[in-house]
Amino acid sequence: MxxxxxxxxxxxxxxxxxxxxxxxxxxxxxxxxxxxxxxxxxxxxxxxxxxxxxxxxxxxxxxxxxGGSNPRPQIRIVRQTRTTAVVDGDNGMGQLVGVRAMEIAIDKASEGDCAFVSVRNSNHFGAAAYYAEMAARRDMIGLVFTIGGINHMTPWGGAEATLGNNPFAVAFPTDRDFPIVLDMACSIAARGKIIVAAKEGTPIPADWASGPDGLPTTDPVEALKGFVLPVGGPKGYALTFTVGLLSTMLSGAYFGSEVTHMYDKTETPQNVGHLFGVLPIASFEDVDAYRTRIGKAIRDMHEAKKAPGVERIYVxxxxxxxxxxxxxxxxxxxxxxxxxxxxxxxxxxxxxxxxxxxx
CATH class of the missing domain: 1.10.1530.10 (Malate/L-lactate/L-sulpholactate dehydrogenase, four-helix barrel)
Incomplete structure (x- = not known):
């Protein structure tokens, strides 16, 4: 028991x-x-x-x-065109900054243009799917990229953490009561899962992380001292690097050696960066036709021949x-x-x- x-x-x-x-x-x-x-x-x-x-x-x-995060930020647009913006989050909570930035992107796309909004001076913003789904509810495909709040992944072949696991999300409107949503970190497992395991005292799979000695570990406490492992080896490293660049290079947010540790330096603003994009369906395809086609795409997955022991295929x-x-x-x-x-x-x-x- x-x-x-x-x-x-x-x-x-x-x-x-x-x-x-x-x-x-x-x-x-x-x-x-x-x-x-x-x-x-x-x-x-x-x-x-x-x-x-x-x-x-x-x-x-x-x-x-x-003092590391601002409880009452003055979030503002510091540069913009008709279809783009750079938002300064004033070191506010990432969720506040993220919602505001995605709202700006959706507003700019409301007349049919694709729009992108980059962000600086934000913080860890939680699950990326939350923002991508905001766009999906407006008949738009939502794109979200963010830099990690901790460097805990090495470049491929390296022995020093210079990358976060840099999550991204894409959400597609569907003909169902839920959107199709990809929300993933570029590591085999999100560091948050290792944090949960450490709090609960439960082991982690050996392919999730290495300890500070660089060797695989099932001890979540040791894993938090070491490095998360990229999904897909060198391809995962390249994906992590790319998402990090998308999240920071258009706004002046911190990247690489500039990134501080979210948990260890709690008095220090992190200047976390994000990028939000929206693709209005109606600018490319009749919305009803799109819904019919994506409905068929879902059925194709659901109705595919199942491997032994599999009861249901999900999208x-x-x-x-x-x-x-x-x-x-x-x-x-x-x-x-x-x-x-x-x-x-x-x-x-x-x-x-x-x-x-x-x-």
Whole structure:
């Protein structure tokens, strides 16, 4: 039987969101902005993407308290054309900056133009899918790129971390009640998954990371001292490098040796960069015709011959959509270590956090 420290705890979505919003409010984030930030985190947990959910909440709060992030940023456009913009996030929470930048891109594309918005002076912005889906809900294909907030990957053949795992996301509108969404880091596993494993005291697969000695490890604590491994070997390194350049070179955000450590230097602004793009469907194809064709593309995947033991084939984003529906009804399972850390914050900030039960 699992111990209390390792047993999963169920927390209702409303209770978890209320707790996080109130804590952010206590450290100086206005209520409306706090709701937006927390919505991003809670949606990640609802979708089963725990690596970008409330496991990140304590470090976000610590960075605000220590002065590394600005709780009341003045986000502004510093350069623009009809179809492009550069946004300065004023060191605000990445979720706030990310939503504003994607809104600008969508607004610029509302009359049929493709649009791209680059960002500087932001912070870690959570799950990239959140922003790509904003565009998909407007009959646009959403593109999102971001630099990692920690250098924890070496260039191929190197022995020094000079890259993050630099996630990106692409979201396609569909004829279903969910978009097709690719959201991936360029490492075999997101570092957030290793953080979750370290908090829960559970081993990780040997191909996720190496320790500080450069050798593969299943110990998540040692992995956090070492390096994540790129997906696809040298191709993954090249992809990581490319996403990093897209995320920074158009805005003046930090890259490579300029990047500081999100967890270790909590008093230091990070100047994180992002790039947001939108492709309006109607500029290329009749929207109804597009929906018919993408519906067939989904059916082609669903109806493909299955390998032995496989009951169902999914398209990207479909599993997360099903998880969201289930967890919205049943509550969000949090690992014992994550819940314990949130309870410590509950006591420190005098904000209640009540579990619904154990899982």
């Amino acid at each position: 699992a111990s209390e420290e390792t047993q999963n705890v169920i927390v209702a979505e409303k209770a978890l969101k209320s707790f996080c919003v109130e804590v952010l409010h206590k450290v100086g984030v206005p209520s409306d902005e706090a709701n937006l930030i927390v919505d991003n985190l809670i949606e990640a947990d609802l979708r089963g993407v725990e690596s970008h959910g409330v496991v990140r909440f304590p470090i976000y709060v610590k960075r605000i308290v220590d 990207p984003g479909e599993r997360e959509h099903l998880a969201l529906q289930a967890r919205r009804a049943a509550g969000i399972p949090l690992g014992g270590g994550v819940f314990r850390e949130l309870r410590e914050m509950s006591e420190h900030f005098d904000v209640p956090l009540v579990a619904s039960g154990a899982a």
